[in-house]
Amino acid sequence: xLIKSAVFKISAPDLKHCPxxxxxxxxxxxxxxxxKSSLINMLTNKKGLAKTSSTPGKTKLINFFTMDDSWNLxxxxxxxxxxxxxxxxxxxxxxxxDYLQKRDNLTCVFVLIDCRREPQPMDIEFVNWIGNSGIPxxxxxxxxxxxxxxxxxxxxxxxxxxLKESWEELPKYFSTSVSTKAGKEDLLNFIEKLIVK
Ligand code: GTP
Ligand code: MG
Numbered sequence: 744x745l746i747k748s749a750v751f752k753i754s755a756p757d758l759k760h761c762p763x764x765x766x767x768x769x770x771x772x773x774x775x776x777x778x779k780s781s782l783i784n785m786l787t788n789k790k791g792l793a794k795t796s797s798t799p800g801k802t803k804l805i806n807f808f809t810m811d812d813s814w815n816l817x818x819x820x821x822x823x824x825x826x827x828x829x830x831x832x833x834x835x836x837x838x839x840x841d842y843l844q845k846r847d848n849l850t851c852v853f854v855l856i857d858c859r860r861e862p863q864p865m866d867i868e869f870v871n872w873i874g875n876s877g878i879p880x881x882x883x884x885x886x887x888x889x890x891x892x893x894x895x896x897x898x899x900x901x902x903x904x905x906l907k908e909s910w911e912e913l914p915k916y917f918s919t920s921v922s923t924k925a926g927k928e929d930l931l932n933f934i935e936k937l938i939v940k
Contacts, residue, residue: 744935749787754804768815773855775799775821778885858884882916
């Protein structure tokens, strides 16, 4: 699938400010700096569409982008950014959790995991939470250009083994790199199947 037009719509601080929409919607979540905004730019071929930064905590609002007038991508603020004041952190978590639990047109959530790192408690906690909430999601291991294919395979195995401690059925997963564009076609094909249903 090729995206012909990718348009920024609005940034919302919370669910009640999110734009009304019945279009299928796909949201990107994960630790700060894992590459959520970069991945949106890769998928849309638009470098500056979602704002990226090497400093964690760049995305602070719920950002909506509409593709070809027919489906939405949503860039969410990251979790686990320690420098954000506690009270703010609470507010953000609440807004994001509200969005994830109550957004009617949410079709699938992409939970991004940095492929270089051993399973982080916060990621495992989040995956367990989203799984228990019954929100449809898949995993995306990001920044695959930073390690060898063997290391990648091994790290994914370790992560999945960790999930096996709590889950019988494991989530679907992808691996991506914005540098090599690995995973781009896979992700777009996956989305395409869900939007034509
Ligand atoms: P927050 O909005 O702060 O939560 O971060 P984010 O998850 O949106 O991350 P962002 O897309 O801003 O990327 C963070 C940093 O990682 C930037 O410096 C990106 O250039 C870099 N980055 C993202 N994806 C990749 C990748 O696939 N490979 C490499 N090498 N760097 C990446
Ligand atoms: Mg971001």
